[in-house]
Amino acid sequence: MKAEHQNLYQPHKGGTLCKMLFPVLLLTLFFPLGHAQSSMSPEFSIIKPRHSRLLKSALQRETSAFLLSDPWAPLENQGWRSCVESRNGPALPEKSEGYIQVFLDGGLNQQRMGICDAVAVAKILNATLVIPYLEVNPVWKDSSSFEDIYDVDHFIDVLKDDVSIVKELPEEYSWSTREYYATAIRDNRIKVAPVHASANWYLENVLPVLRSYGVAAISPFSHRLSFDNLPMDIQRLRCKVNFQALTFVPHIRTLGDALISRLRYPQDPLKVTAAGDKEMAGKFVVLHLRFDKDMAAHSACDFGGGKAEKLALAKYRQVIWQGRVLNSQFTDEELRSLGRCPMTPEEVGLLLAALGFDNSTRLYLASHKVYGGEARISTLRELFPLMEDKKNLASSEERSQIKGKASLLAAVDYYVGMHSDIFISASPGNMHNAMVGHRTYLNLKTIKPSMALMGQLFLNKNISWSDFQQSVVEGHQNRQGQIRLRKPKQSIYTYPAPDCMCQA
Structure with a gap:
């Protein structure tokens, strides 16, 4: 996307100013006051x-x-x-080869995977890792x-016997x-690390830089370590980082615990969950909708918002991606049949109802802004009034x-999601992948929707509730x-077995 934006500003005979102003004019015309990322447009404030x-049928809970x-x-x-402890891995070397710095972009969960990979790379190189630098998120403007x-x-303490880690570089x-x-271009910056690079690539290309300069900075770094053909001790180290070393700061955990208590004990949120009280605890589902404007626009699907919504999404695609959208050569029906359309809040609600969750189910919504706002969520709320x-907990x-801190908001949702009875994500993505892997590791129930099945069922406008429910179940x-x-x-972070788990 960055390269595409740069192309708009390339000199062209007589057309430079026009090309520079065109995206701005489109934004002004279709998104008043520059709110291109707004989750709600007045044109489609009513969504049927x-x-x-x-x-x-779902509202009547006609359970078959x-x-x-x-x-x-x-x-x-x-x-x-x-099974994350290494049995025969190399001990921590007496002398480090130098310092490794990594610069991580993306959201919370993409950065989380990058942190795990950074520890593994430091181990491979016998280097000292500097606490990773998190880039400012370009979408949410989060500088956490x-x-x-x-x-x-x-x-640092959990990994002290595996990798040397420092909070900052020496003077x-x-x-x-x-x-x-x-x-400027710097000789000790590694900017050509291939996606899913092998351990040998780092030994051949980064180790010499470490020995020459004492410090090597790797940027970009996301997805820069292979998931295959690595020693078992490196694989297990990655999972040790993910599942044991990465713990949220105390105030995130405190807030998360408070929300969990209010979900489990809505009448008495101060109740202590002692052994005798656990039977009194209520159950709850965490739902990650992942239905923001970028997701809706990039899918090229129709979400039922009428002509106004179609126009808004089309113009948004034109501004952001110059009209080029993944799978745009397919019709809406073809995309749905292939499982390439994100489910709307209404559709996720129908999925949950078909699986047997009734209107007494406590549902925790773990999402940022939902495209269409309350108008889009209203049907889901009708199905699950609790x-x-x-915001309200x-x-x-x-x-x-x-x-205003997207990463901290996501961290709270992650924490609550890890303590829920059931987690479900409406569409695949980094949050989905991270939660699936972590909950698999702990043997926790996690519903993974069959996108193709759901798309095909929703295309059948004559299907009965009984047939719909049978197919869903x-x-x-x-x-x-x-x-x-x-x-x-x-990904080892989505599928931790067998690399980081052992058969009992």
């Missing part, structure tokens, strides 16, 4: 349900005989256990640092800063600690957290 027949088990039933023991999100002392290397690398989120004083029997062994090229 797309699946009225199914919705009517196809429910095979209690939707709240926890996963049975699958014969696997956590590693120290703002994670407990640094815990991080002699104080010149090695983000600004230093932004102003739906909560950070936390006090204004509690919210003030994380206000049968299609999701084995998509609720059952362990799937990682295949070549798949």
Whole structure:
């Protein structure tokens, strides 16, 4: 996308000014006052349900005989256990080869995976890792640092026998800063690390830089370490970082615990969950909708907002991606049949209702802005009136600690999601992948929607509730957290078995 924006500003005979102003004019015309990222446009403030027949049955909770088990039933023991301690890995060397700096972009969960990879690279090189630098998020403008999100002392302590980690560079290397690398080409900056680079690539290309300069800065770094053909001790170290070393700062955990208590004990949120009180605790589902404007626009799908919504999304695509959208050569029906359309809040609600969750289900909404705002969420709220989120569960004083910080908001949602009875994400993405992997590691129930199945069912406008429910239940029997062994090229953070788990 960056390169595409740069092309708009290339000199062209007589057309430079026009090309520079065109995107701005479009934004002004279609998004008044420059709110290109607004989650709601007045043109489609009323959004009608797309699946009225199914919705009517779901609201009446016409439960059929196809429910095979209690939707709240926890996963049975699958014969696997956590296994992250290295048995025969190399000891921490007496002398470090130098200092490794990494600069991580993306959101919370993409950065989380980058942190795990950075520790692994430091281990491969026998280097000392400097606490990773988190780039300012270009979408959310979030400048949160590693120290703002994670407990640094815990991080260093858990990994002290595996990798040497420092909070900052020694004085002699104080010149090695983000600004230093932004102003010119530097010989000790590694900017050509291939995606999913091998361990040998780092030994051949980065180790010499370390030995020459004492410090090597790797940027960009996201997804710069292979998931395959690595020593077992390196694989297990990555999972040790992810599942043990990365702990949120105390105030995030405190707020998360408060929200969890209010979800489990809505009548008495101060109740202590002692052993005798656990039976009194209520259950709750965490739902990550992942239905923001970028997601909706980039999918090229129709979401039922009418002509106004189609026009708004088309113009947004034109401004942001110059009209080029993934899969735009397919029709809406083809995209849905292939499972390439994000589910709307209404559709996720119907999925949950079909799986047997009734209107007494407490639902925690873990999402940023939902495209279409309350108008888009209203049908979901009608299905699940006990739906909560950070805004109505936390006090204004509690919210003030994380206000305007997308990474901290996401961290709270991650923490609550890890303590929920069930987690479901409406569409695949970094949050989905991270939660699936972490909850698999702990054998927690996690519903993974079959996007293709749901797309095909929603295309059938004549399907009965009974047939819809049967198809949903049968299609999701084995998509609720059952362990799937990682295949070549798949992420170790989404599929932790067998690399980071052992058969019991």
